[in-house]
Amino acid sequence: MIDWPYFPYAFALVIALPFLIYIRQFVFSYIKLKNQEIKLLTVKGNSEQRVHAYERITLFLERxxxxxxxxxxxxxxxxxxxxxxxxxxxxxxxxxxxxxQLYLTKNLWKNVVNCKNNTLHLLHKTYENLNDNSTLDDFKTVFLMNYMNDADFISQTIEDLRKENLIVN
Structure with a gap:
């Protein structure tokens, strides 16, 4: 038999080494899975926030x-x-x-801003072309008629929102 004073330590190391490698692999696999889970939750959270953003902007456009x-x-x-x-x-x-706007494309957000600005512009343009003795009902009628005679930019933007929402989700 070998009379080497470190033999028991070497034997213990040879026996323990596979277990240490197995534990190391297990820990790294566990960490990798947890990171993937965090990514999935983050993506899911962003997706939910994006859907919520589309809903809020659609409601704004409807109003x-x-x-x-x-x-x-x-x-x-x-x-x-x-x-x-x-x-x-x-x-x-x-x-x-x-x-x-963080959850919309730049082009879509630009369309939302244009809808707001076009509506305000239409309000003021209608008022400027109104007689001084016109009532509110007259103003509202002319305002609606002016909008119907123009392109329906709000409905088009809502449709673009729908299309983009389908693409993203």
């Missing part, structure tokens, strides 16, 4: 449609008061939803 705007506020307002309140409401809601 921006002139057919919905004309039903707001008291019927006894003067046209300029109505315009002031509608413009204030649109800008407040737009500001509230501005963070959703």
């Amino acid at each position: 921006l449609k002139p057919s919905n705007l004309v039903t707001k506020f008291d019927r006894n307002l003067a046209p300029h008061e109505f315009i002031f309140l509608v413009e204030k409401t649109i800008n407040e809601e737009f500001d509230y939803n501005a963070s959703q």
Whole structure:
């Protein structure tokens, strides 16, 4: 027999080495799986946030449609008061939803901004072309007619949102 003082230690090392390698592999596999799980949860969270953003922007665009705007506020307002309140409401809601641009493409966000600006422009253009003695009902009728005579930019943007949502999800 070999009279080597380190023989028991070498024997223990040879016996323990496969177990140490196995434990190391197990730990690395476990860490890798946990990282994949975290990635999946992050992607799922981003996907849910993106869907929520599409919903909020769609709701904003629906509220921006002139057919919905004309039903707001008291019927006894003067046209300029109505315009002031509608413009204030649109800008407040737009500001509230501005963070959703993080989840939209640049082009789609640009279309949303254009919808808001075009609606405000249409409000003011309609008011400028109105007679001084016109009532709010007259203003609302002309406003709706002007929108219907133009391209339906809001519905087109909503349709673009739908298409992009299908592509992303």
